[in-house]
Amino acid sequence: MSKSITSKTQDYSKWYNDIVVEADLADHSAVRGCMVIKPHGYAIWEKMQQALDKMFKDTGHVNAYFPLFIPKSFFSKEASHVEGFAKECAVVTHYRLKNDPNGGGIVVDETAKLEEELIVRPTSETIIWNTYKGWIQSYRDLPLLINQWANVVRWEMRTRLFLRTAEFLWQEGHTAHATAEEAVAETEQMLNVYADFVENWMAVPVIKGIKSANERFAGAIETYCIEALMQDGKALQCGTSHFLGQNFAKAFDVKFASKEGGQEFVWATSWGVSTRLMGALIMSHSDDNGLVIPPKLAPTQVVIVPIYKGDEGFKKVSETALQIVTKLKAKNITVKYDSRDTQRPGWKFAEYELKGIPIRVAIGERDLASGTVEIARRDTLAKETISINDIDNHIEKLLNDIQENLFAKALKRTQESTHNADSYDELKKLLDEKGGFVSAHWDGTKETEEKIKDETKATIRCIPLNNKLEDGKCIYSGKPSKQRVLFARAY
């Protein structure tokens, strides 16, 4: 029985289990909530990685790798950080198994107990800052701009496929700076990198904002985030960038000699996105026919399906199809010619739609006679017949069109699902009837935020960065407020 990601239009569990991931291991309690990412799903993740990695490097970052295990003592050095994560940590206590002396299977060897327990990283701030302490002595060592691609484990009470799995893949950037201004600039820069990626590669529009104190990362001074709206009207946090101040530097005693000769604590940031983005991709664009992948992230952008009768027909069609493959490859378009004779054309059409391949080309003997091919686009499911001569240019343009159309469609949906509320009743009514983002005045207190959350299940997603200031009254308490914030029910 698979877990579901639901949308307005359908229950995605009907098909994503076949093509993207499965929760196979979920029937074993010890790996409950972990996902198996299948080749097609992983190929999409790899495309995301490549694009993000390039953006990180273009902004001066380098990759490194830190240990999976974190000694418990490291973990407890930053007070609010440990408080935030303590309840969801997997802990290694022993390092050996032995045969059960009472017969049967294998048991933990109690004599092999670790002196200090190891935490399976839920995030790597602590072990990284413990390492940075040895790497930073002078302002000449700064800034330190490092990213890590890794897996992390958070032992959530309740998991949800893609969105909150017990183990997930992500990248986490950890930077150290000489000044607060520089660290804040880095935090904002990386938020912009994320927004750029999610909007221009994933074709998912986002709202850039700042988290309320309540929703802030454990150990951060300020948490910046990007929030997107899914097809079912629920919000999804797609990425976060944290200004950590000097909290970790102080906890791990990371000081540097400044130009002026003094000893100062460094200023830090951390930022991350995860396989949750795959959930965002699915829930933003997919329809009842399956996945829809934006061309820039599609592992295969074009698939060619031959239609023929007999060996002779296959040879003739293949000859032309392979010419098209060559032309498209010359334009750096990824293309697959599916020449399998084990599946029928109709089966292939349905299969590639399920997988979200942006463009399908069908070519048969009928086309050979007329010098045409049939082209179908996944986003609109529209089909057209075009001349074979200009096919490479046509497809190149069509890929761009699809990318833009997906973003435009999602943007329109998000804008139409964003409303202002000027009273508490209006907020509740909008949440119940329309979902989406609701922009409303808030008095800035934790108490109000939590009461609204308890009563409506909606949280403050963010205080948008581009917010215009306006005087108003908090919809809950009636106290004065200077700006609206975004409320939504969220994943």
Place this chain on the structure above:
RNA sequence: CGGAGUAUAGCGUAGUCAGGUUAUCGCGCCACAUUUGGGAUGUGGAGGUCAAAAGUUCGAAUCUUUUUACUCCGACCA
């Protein structure tokens, strides 16, 4: 951890209340034939410790008890 539900072939299921031949049906899988422009059709075939254990009974998927797992809703979730 609290509430509700579920467990039968790779997947989805009927049968359980009211015990009784060889456990139903669909998809998928295998073979052959005919097919191939939207998930083909026909014929034949393979695949099951009915979640586990104990009990009641001449006889248990079905009744009883215990256990386990999963799903949903809460709690939890920078």
